[in-house]
Amino acid sequence: MNEITTTATTPSTLIDLLAAPFIAGVARTGMHATPRDSAARAHAQGVEVSMALCGIRVTIPTVVFDAYDRNTPPRAWNGPMRVCPYCAWYVATDTGPDAIARELDALTPTGTLARLLPDPLIARRTCETIITAAQQPGAGGLDDGVVELLAHLSAHAPVLARPWECDDVQCDDSCECLHMAVCPACSLQYESGEQAGYYRPECTITAPCQVLAALAAHLSPPASNPPVDQIHDESQAERAATSGQVR
Ligand SMILES: [Zn+2]
Ligand SMILES: [Zn+2]
Ligand SMILES: [Zn+2]
Secondary structure (H helix, E strand, C coil), X not given: CCCCCCCCCCHHHHHHHCCCCEEEEEECCEEEEEEHHHHHHHHHCCCCEEECCCCCEEECCCCCCCECCCCCCCCCXXXXXXXXXXXXXXXXXXXXXXXXXXXXXXCCCCHHHHHHCCCCCHHHHHHHXXXXXXXXXXXXXXXXXXXXXXXXXXXXCCEECCCCCCCCCCCCCCCCCCCCEECCCCXXXXXXXXXXXXXXXXXXXXXXXXXXXXXXXXHCCHHHCCCHHHHHHHHHHHHHHHHHHHC
């Protein structure tokens, strides 16, 4: 078979020019990462679909593609975007300490979200505990099993729920409408219509959810983590305090 000759404007050549080892891909579930080689192969074959590190099929726009950066949505995407926690942790553990620090920073709430949570650092601290344990002499290192644990935990990290009803044109992260921290993995968002992206009142689960509380109770050292009973009491108290505001 003849060697495929490419010009400087073909997508695969452009991908080859990117120094980054991972390329951003998008799917209904948000932004993912795909290895550069996989992306280059897809482009050489003229397809816009590649396999992400987490195992799902993602779209890589042929014209405008980007190196994977967990803090920057691909240019072909408009607006804020969910970052796939599996791809994020695969990239971070493959890349090194600075990338791991970026994932931990993403789990560090500030402002209104930090004030709403009884234990703002619960997700970050538990991930740090997992990483420290994996890096001990004799432990397995940051292998796939560790990544799965970090990703599952991060998926349940609390976020602010913005009510659709807010009519404040200045609505931002300090708006009075923000009074609830929810679990994005346990809760359900509208996928279409004018309320797309907002949490459905039928399934808005207060954070920290039971998944996060269970992981923290099991993994965090007792000295830095409240007892299990206290976690349950606090989350129940918070649920009771906010249950009237969900609907
Ligand atoms: Zn992914
Ligand atoms: Zn608002
Ligand atoms: Zn959850």
